Amino acid sequence: MSRVRLLPLIVLMLMSCHSLPAITPNGKIPTDIEAACAVIFPRQAWRMVHTIKTDFPGGRKGVMLGVVSLVPDENTVECALLSIEGLRLFEAHDDGTLTIRRALPPFERPALANGMMQDIRLIFFRPEAPPLTSGMMPSGEPGCRYALADGIQDIVRKPSGEMVIHRYDEKNRLIRRVGITRCHPDGTAGQEAVPCRILLEAFHPASYQLELDLVEARPTVDSP
Amino acid sequence: MASVRHDRRRARRPSKVRCVGHTALVAFVLITAGWSSSWDSIRAAARDIQSIQAAFTQEKHLQILARPLQSHGRLIFAAPDRLRWEYQSPLPSVLLMDEGRIQRFVKTDDTWTEDASAALPAMSFVMQEIGRWMNGRFDENPDFDARLESGGKIVLPPRQAALATVIQKIVLQLAETPGVIDSVNVYEDDHNFTRLHFKEVAVNQPIDPALFQHHS
Numbered sequence: 001m002s003r004v005r006l007l008p009l010i011v012l013m014l015m016s017c018h019s020l021p022a023i024t025p026n027g028k029i030p031t032d033i034e035a036a037c038a039v040i041f042p043r044q045a046w047r048m049v050h051t052i053k054t055d056f057p058g059g060r061k062g063v064m065l066g067v068v069s070l071v072p073d074e075n076t077v078e079c080a081l082l083s084i085e086g087l088r089l090f091e092a093h094d095d096g097t098l099t100i101r102r103a104l105p106p107f108e109r110p111a112l113a114n115g116m117m118q119d120i121r122l123i124f125f126r127p128e129a130p131p132l133t134s135g136m137m138p139s140g141e142p143g144c145r146y147a148l149a150d151g152i153q154d155i156v157r158k159p160s161g162e163m164v165i166h167r168y169d170e171k172n173r174l175i176r177r178v179g180i181t182r183c184h185p186d187g188t189a190g191q192e193a194v195p196c197r198i199l200l201e202a203f204h205p206a207s208y209q210l211e212l213d214l215v216e217a218r219p220t221v222d223s224p
Numbered sequence: 225m226a227s228v229r230h231d232r233r234r235a236r237r238p239s240k241v242r243c244v245g246h247t248a249l250v251a252f253v254l255i256t257a258g259w260s261s262s263w264d265s266i267r268a269a270a271r272d273i274q275s276i277q278a279a280f281t282q283e284k285h286l287q288i289l290a291r292p293l294q295s296h297g298r299l300i301f302a303a304p305d306r307l308r309w310e311y312q313s314p315l316p317s318v319l320l321m322d323e324g325r326i327q328r329f330v331k332t333d334d335t336w337t338e339d340a341s342a343a344l345p346a347m348s349f350v351m352q353e354i355g356r357w358m359n360g361r362f363d364e365n366p367d368f369d370a371r372l373e374s375g376g377k378i379v380l381p382p383r384q385a386a387l388a389t390v391i392q393k394i395v396l397q398l399a400e401t402p403g404v405i406d407s408v409n410v411y412e413d414d415h416n417f418t419r420l421h422f423k424e425v426a427v428n429q430p431i432d433p434a435l436f437q438h439h440s
Contacts, residue, residue: 049293051315053332060340063315063330069288078288083347084317084328085309086284086295086410086418102412104390215314218290 018172020152023145025135030142030157033134037144037155040163040180041126042194045071045220050198052081055209064089066212069220070124079120081107092117119210122167123178123198127153151175175204185217259402260376263363269402270360275431276301276404278422282311287415299422301358306436307351321351322436357396357405368394401427 030036047069054062065082074095081090090107093099094117107113127146134144143156154166158179167176183196198212259269277300283292297311307321316331317339326348328339356364363370367387368380376398382388392411399406404427408420 047289049289049314053330056340061330061337063317063328063339065293065314067286067288067293080286080288082284084295084311084315084330085319085347085350086282086293087347087350088286088412088416091288216293220290 018168018174020145020168020172021138021154023133023135023137023143023154025133029135033142033157034131034144036142036157036163037131037134038126039192040155040165040182040195041072042070042124043072043192045069045073046194046217047220048194048217049215050212051215053211053213055211065215068120068124071220072125075125077117077120077124079117081116090116094121115206119176119200119202122153122165122176123180123195123200123212169204173204175202177201177203183214185214188217188219191219260372260398263370263372266362266372266398267360270358272428273301273358273360273403274303274428276358276425276427277429277431278404278425280420280422283419283421285415285417285419292419300431300435301355302431302433302436304359305355306433307355307358308435309351309354319347319351320436321355326351360403362396399425401425403427 047067050066050068052064052066054064056062063084065084067080067082069078071077076093076095078093079091080088082088087104088102089104090113091101092103092113093101098114098117100113103113107116127148129147131144132147135142137143137154137156139156141156141158143154146153146155151170152168152172154168156164156166158164161181163180163182165176165178165180166174167178169175177200179197179199180195181197182193184191184193185196188194194214194217195212196214198210200210200212202208202210259265277298279298280296282295282297284295285292295311296313297309299310300308305321305323307319309319309321311317317328318336319326319328328347329336330339331337353365356362362372362378362380365380367382367384369383371379371381373379378396378398380394380396382391382393390412392413395409395411397406397408398404399422404422404425406422409417410420411417
């Protein structure tokens, strides 16, 4: 009888345990996979403008313009969110310390601002440490695994060339999935490719989806 | 001497030309400044406006952008309170104000979807303000201390400090055509502002009422 009582508890415990997908050294691993994982993140300083389409639970949709100014060498990002009509709703500077310059409701909520900056860093900034390992994912696609201070980040290369970031928290829960397709926008010949199309899916703590499409990108300082 | 006489003749003739020029200039100033010389004359000019259609170019100047971000679109107004503010690029979208109801629709993959973004409440405030301007009621919003300057320039600084943290001031330039606005500058602070310039303006042309109704 006591075993029967314990069964739901065991099932519940099993359900609450999350495990990372195995990454194995078997199979045909591309020699350039670690370089491919790293190259999705801009190395030079850029100013970029994206349209941002948001899908919230309940079918609500929203559209804004996102402006980012990145200086990867200095680990610094400035960003602004604008309405389509140009009203600046949010602006912040993050060089390790987040400084909010402007925040109209609902962006004045600290959790929202912090979450937004974390999403921007996930999309545009390479993890600080080199990959923990690289190999084949259970899907049969090559990828890299990075250890972070508060979780794990996998980067997987799809056959289409799209790179997908999987971000897990410290409980190994998948909290973000980001698909990134890069391109060379007009007027940037000779420069590195930049994220043109980004699909970010957030699963925890809040659930939402962001679809970013590049409007324009300009290097802050031209490459020599 | 000859050269002196020649100079005198030349000096005399321009005085007539100058006189005609001055008269024309005064007449021009009176015509163009006439409708924009007082709040009353502006409201009177607006009473003759049944509709306005114009293309616009929008420049967003941001401190973090080296060059302004450009958008293009069309604005359609039908008196007294119907407004369509449409962007063709970079993202096709339309803000509609019809009988006080404000909605935004965004075109994605050839379908129009109603937008419920966080920006909409702020844009409702802006749309209502534009509706007032189109009716010549620039000085009726108690949130702004409206000032009419020479040359048809209207300056709207906010009265309350709370609003001033969002909008430092709005500067409108009235056009020569009575009832028409030439440009709008919305200053958020010293480094960030939006400039709207209107062109291809058509006044009192028939407008299909369906343009103010939503697409879905």
